[in-house]
Amino acid sequence: MTCSRNNLGFVKVFRRMQRYFLYLAYDGTSYHGWQIQPNGISVQEVLQKALATLLRQPVYITGAGRTDTGVHARMMVAHFDFEYADDPVRRIDGRWLTDKLNRLLPPDISIYKTVPVAADAHARFDALSRTYHYYLHFGKSPFLRAYSCRLYQMLDFGKMNEAAAALFDYTDFTSFSKVNTDTKTNNCRIMQARWTELAPGEWRFEIQADRFLRNMVRAIVGTLVEVGRGKLTPEGFRAVIEGKDRCRAGESMPGNALFLVDVAYPDKCFMVESRNGKEKDICG
Numbered sequence: 001m002t003c004s005r006n007n008l009g010f011v012k013v014f015r016r017m018q019r020y021f022l023y024l025a026y027d028g029t030s031y032h033g034w035q036i037q038p039n040g041i042s043v044q045e046v047l048q049k050a051l052a053t054l055l056r057q058p059v060y061i062t063g064a065g066r067t068d069t070g071v072h073a074r075m076m077v078a079h080f081d082f083e084y085a086d087d088p089v090r091r092i093d094g095r096w097l098t099d100k101l102n103r104l105l106p107p108d109i110s111i112y113k114t115v116p117v118a119a120d121a122h123a124r125f126d127a128l129s130r131t132y133h134y135y136l137h138f139g140k141s142p143f144l145r146a147y148s149c150r151l152y153q154m155l156d157f158g159k160m161n162e163a164a165a166a167l168f169d170y171t172d173f174t175s176f177s178k179v180n181t182d183t184k185t186n187n188c189r190i191m192q193a194r195w196t197e198l199a200p201g202e203w204r205f206e207i208q209a210d211r212f213l214r215n216m217v218r219a220i221v222g223t224l225v226e227v228g229r230g231k232l233t234p235e236g237f238r239a240v241i242e243g244k245d246r247c248r249a250g251e252s253m254p255g256n257a258l259f260l261v262d263v264a265y266p267d268k269c270f271m272v273e274s275r276n277g278k279e280k281d282i283c284g
Contacts, residue, residue, distance in 0.1 A: 017081050020092065021115045021123060021269070022047075022061070027108040028072045029146070029256065035066045043067075043109060047078070050104045054097065055082060064123045064263045065130060068215065070255035072147070075112075077263045079123040092116075121269035127210075129191060131262040132217045134205040134253065144202070149257040155228025157195045157203060163227045163237035164193040164205075167220070174244040176220050177213035186213055186244075195224075208262075215252055222250035 024047070032040030036048075044061060051059040063078040082092055094114035101111045135148035136155075144150070167190040174186040192208035205221055223240055226232040232240070232250075240248045 017083050017119070018092070019079055019081050019117050019119055019121055020094070020097075021117050021121065022078045022080065023112040023115070024076050024078065025074050025110045025112065026072065026076065028067060028070050030108060032069045033067055033071065034063050034073075034076070040069075043073075043076075044078075046105065046109060047101075050101055051080060053104065054100050055092075057083065062123050064127050065212065065260065066214070067258075067260055068218075068255050071258045071260070072256075073260040075262050076260055077123050077127070077265075079117065079121065115270070116272050117269050118271050121265075123263075126265055126269050128264045128266060129208050129210055129262075130212060130260065130264075131192070131206065131208040132212070133259045133261050134207075134217060134221045135257045135259075136203045136205075138201040147256060147259075148202070149254050151225070153229060155225060156230065157197070157228060159230075159234060160224045160228045161195050163224055163232075163234040164195065164220075166234065166238045166241065167193045167207075169238075170241050172244060173213060173216060173220075173241065175240050175246055175249045176216045176223070177246065178215040178219075179246055181214050183213060188212060188216070193220075217258060218252045218255065219246070219249050221253045224250070225253070226250040 026043050028043070030041070031043050031046075034043045036042050036045045044063060048059055048061055051061065059080050059082070061078045061080045063076060065076075067073055067076075084092075092114065094116065097114045098111045101114075105111070135144075137144045137148045137150055138152070138154060140150070141148075171187045171189060173188050177183070177186050189210045190207065191210070192206060195203055195205050198204050205224070207217060207220065223232070223237060227234060227237055
């Protein structure tokens with residue numbers, strides 16, 4: 001343990017701060033989104049309480065994004081800081097914390113792993129991309145209804161993919177943003193956007209971007225459904241984007257069919273300073 005003795009003879013213990021990434025999944029059905037809310041339970045609140053219980057100190061976590069009420073995550077990343085005495089015994093063992101958290105958390109939240117990261121690594125601002133999936137189905141199914149949106153009229157997915165390709169040509173997606181938000185810019189860079197048939201009558205929309213606006217994916221899907229119904233042409237879809245008016249876009253689709261499935265980070269986030277002052281790559 002690193003310590004020093006002052007003039008009065010008292011021993012001063014030096015303390016360090018280590019940042020960690022938590023990789024987790026959750027079923028959002030019972031939660032009012034990721035972020036702490038004044039009038040409803042959130043994933044962030046439940047996770048912070050569990051961490052504080054295990055680590056015996058207040059813990060604040062920051063997520064890679066803010067999923068809305070009822071939206072799920074197959075892969076969410078969040079960071080937190082842990083203050084410890086400069087003693088290897090006091091450091092967190094990632095496998096120990098992952099196991100203890102999974103024992104303490106409710107069945108609808110699961111931790112994949114806990115990883116030490118660079119001191120300035122940020123789960124939200126360092127993310128290179130996020131990927132979402134949205135699911136649609138057309139036949140009655142007791143096994144799909146909780147995590148997929150059922151529609152009763154078959155859609156023209158060829159036209160929908162033609163319209164979705166237009167997303168690559170724009171960066172300002174004000175038309176698909178929830179109004180009256182605190183975001184400073186509505187610019188996003190779309191990297192992937194396509195509908196894929198998973199099985200007869202079951203479809204998935206995959207969209208990847210460097211960032212997403214509030215309610216953006218559900219608004220895009222709702223507008224593409226209008227294209228699939230023939231109420232809007234692919235050219236009209238472009239006009240919606242260019243109009244920068246939420247009222248011109250389609251309805252916001254239900255949240256239960258939306259999943260955050262991946263968050264990507266640069267290697268620099270996983271360069272951790274070792275005891276000898278050298279950086280160690282723990283990315284693998």
